[in-house]
Amino acid sequence: MQDKTYHHGNLAFELLQAAERELVLNGIEALSLRAVAKRAGVSHGAPAYHFKSARGLLTALGAIGYERLVGVQETRQRSAESDPKSQLIAIGLGYLDFAESNPELFRLMFSSEKPDRSDTHFDTAAKGAFGKLVEGVRKIMDRDPHTHPAAMTQVAASWAMVHGLADLMISGRLDGPLALNDISELTREVLLSDIMLRALAEC
Numbered sequence: 001m002q003d004k005t006y007h008h009g010n011l012a013f014e015l016l017q018a019a020e021r022e023l024v025l026n027g028i029e030a031l032s033l034r035a036v037a038k039r040a041g042v043s044h045g046a047p048a049y050h051f052k053s054a055r056g057l058l059t060a061l062g063a064i065g066y067e068r069l070v071g072v073q074e075t076r077q078r079s080a081e082s083d084p085k086s087q088l089i090a091i092g093l094g095y096l097d098f099a100e101s102n103p104e105l106f107r108l109m110f111s112s113e114k115p116d117r118s119d120t121h122f123d124t125a126a127k128g129a130f131g132k133l134v135e136g137v138r139k140i141m142d143r144d145p146h147t148h149p150a151a152m153t154q155v156a157a158s159w160a161m162v163h164g165l166a167d168l169m170i171s172g173r174l175d176g177p178l179a180l181n182d183i184s185e186l187t188r189e190v191l192l193s194d195i196m197l198r199a200l201a202e203c
């Protein structure tokens with residue numbers, strides 16, 4: 001096979017793109033360095049050189065997923081009203097947007113044991129995503145969840161609610177009026193906003 005020619009940084013990026021494509025097409029369990037190298041059109045040793053192992057590659061991909069999740073949430077926030085509850089709802093809607101558009105990557109990030117969660121990049125990216133919810137609740141309750149247990153309980157409740165909806169949605173488990181994939185964007189936003197406001201009723 002004739003390898004493509006890349007600069008060092010570009011090759012790592014291309015390998016991550018190829019890994020994500022493999023993830024989407026064949027799932028987490030089937031992903032291998034050899035398959036990623038073949039899809040990227042490079043030597044079989046190239047992924048190992050950059051990421052050491054399939055786990056290392058999936059860890060890097062998961063970290064990027066968390067960073068992209070934050071980007072989607074911030075896009076939602078920019079288009080929402082500036083009051084704290086609207087901003088927290090936007091964070092939740094961004095969470096659902098990301099899960100719907102990236103179901104396999106979402107599962108890798110949250111449901112798979114494949115990534116090395118002690119990896120510095122992965123850990124920082126995951127904490128950054130969690131920090132969006134923490135900050136959203138902090139602004140509503142005017143309390144730092146890290147020092148006020150009641151506020152952190154609200155963070156946990158908000159995360160459990162939005163993550164549960166996301167998981168049910170991408171698994172096709174929501175039917176009827178809760179079939180989030182099948183309703184209009186406006187109806188979905190109204191429905192999800194109502195659900196989140198109910199969860200925040202005690203704030």
